[in-house]
Amino acid sequence: MKHLFTCLLGVVLGLPVAAQKAPVKPAAKPAPGPAFTLACPVVPASASLQKQHCETRTLTLPAPPAGTPLTVDARLHGSILVRAWSGPDVRVRAVVTGRAATPAAAKALAAAVRVSSQNNVLQAARANESLDGWEVSYEVLVPTQTDLLLRSTNGSISVENVRGTLRCESTNGxxxxxxxxxxxxxxxxxxxxxxxxxxxxxxxxxxxxxxxxxxxxxxxxxxxxxxxxxxxxxxxxxxxxxxxxxxxxxxxxxxxxxxxxxxxxxxxxxxxxxxxxxxxxxxxxxxxxxxxx
Structure with a gap:
């Protein structure tokens, strides 16, 4: 009887140790993000008298409700590329470029540009509302069934595999x-x-x-x-x-x-x-x- 009690006590005391040795399942990997193709262009230093600074920014937005278009306004010089993807939300890569007399001034100009996405409208602006010396191009990934309103002045507009009410307007693109x-x-x-x-x-x-x-x-x-x-x-x-x-x-x-x-x-x-x-x-x-x- 004493021998049986000793064995049972050993089993009970050993449970925490066995639990500690149990294999730990690795955390689930997050779903892969979209593969963006838009990037800062490589511009030779001697290509222009003005210096250029380019940077990319990413945003995640909820998909607009049915009947409401996602508006992308590229202003004067930006281009727009919209592609369908399998995700439920909207992913954005904005390529912001500033041009000025010096590299420091070009960088400061790009940094002053703000990209906003309020009320399903994607657009960029500077605090003083100036449109000189900067531009923003967009690559936007949306669910396949999405309404779009795309506007550009001196930039191209491309739409791939999206279905809905689509409106695209450019002047010189x-x-x-x-x-x-x-x-x-x-x-x-x-x-x-x-x-x-x-x-x-x-x-x-x-x-x-x-x-x-x-x-x-x-x-x-x-x-x-x-x-x-x-x-x-x-x-x-x-x-x-x-x-x-x-x-x-x-x-x-x-x-x-x-x-x-x-x-x-x-x-x-x-x-x-x-x-x-x-x-x-x-x-x-x-x-x-x-x-x-």
């Missing part, structure tokens, strides 16, 4: 739309338009983009359903499309792709228009030829 959908409208005065559609059909009400002094390059998948229209006043229209339901004139193009669908429109005044659809796979070509007999 190009406009590039890749894999977008929804109700999309954009315009620029002196910039090119680059449109790259994905999927099998346009998802949403349609597309209407325009430029005054710029060319239009439009790329479509081999199999796609939509009604497309393109027009130029001073340039020419060239089209390579996988449909016989098309009207191609020197200044105008109207075509029905697949079973038709949403109206997609692109226009320019002084510029050429090139619309190209990828070649059909061989098995699809054979099916169409058999159906036409």
């Amino acid at each position: 190009s406009l590039a739309l890749t894999g977008v959908g929804g109700d999309v409208r954009g315009k620029t005065t002196a910039g090119s338009l680059t449109l790259t559609l994905t999927g099998s059909a346009w998802q949403g009400p349609g597309l209407d983009v325009s430029t005054v002094n710029g060319s239009i390059a439009w790329q479509l998948p081999a199999v796609y359903a939509a009604t497309i229209m393109a027009r130029t006043v001073q340039g020419r229209v060239q089209a390579e499309l996988n449909t016989k339901r098309k009207s191609v004139l020197p200044h105008n193009l109207v075509a029905t792709l697949g079973k038709g669908g949403a109206q997609l429109r692109a226009t320019t005044v002084n510029g050429s228009v090139t619309v190209k659809q990828e070649a059909l796979p061989l098995d699809v070509q054979l099916t169409e030829e058999e159906g036409s007999k």
Whole structure:
């Protein structure tokens, strides 16, 4: 009996030691953050009489509620790149650049720029409201379904794989739309338009983009359903499309792709228009030829 009591006591006293020796599970690793591509440019010291200082800043914002656009205002000289990502919130990289007569003055100028994000509006300003000597460009990652209002004066605007009510406006910058959908409208005065559609059909009400002094390059998948229209006043229209339901004139193009669908429109005044659809796979070509007999 005494021997049994001694054994039990040893077991009880040994429990804390065994607990201390239990393996500790490593803490869960946080989900990887977005991979930004925007960075400070490398500028040779002799490239300009002015000195330049560039720095990056990151922000995390809640996604705007449904029906409310995320507004990005790049002011005079900044560019805007918006991409869809798998996260639930909005991630921002702002590249702030100051230019002045000396490196110290350029650094102080950049440091004086404040980037704010109140009320779903992303913008930058200086305390004295001066717009001289600095600029801010943005790379913004948003959930796929996000409404956008993007504005720039002398910078480009690019949107990738975002669907929603999208409005893009620039004065002297190009406009590039890749894999977008929804109700999309954009315009620029002196910039090119680059449109790259994905999927099998346009998802949403349609597309209407325009430029005054710029060319239009439009790329479509081999199999796609939509009604497309393109027009130029001073340039020419060239089209390579996988449909016989098309009207191609020197200044105008109207075509029905697949079973038709949403109206997609692109226009320019002084510029050429090139619309190209990828070649059909061989098995699809054979099916169409058999159906036409």
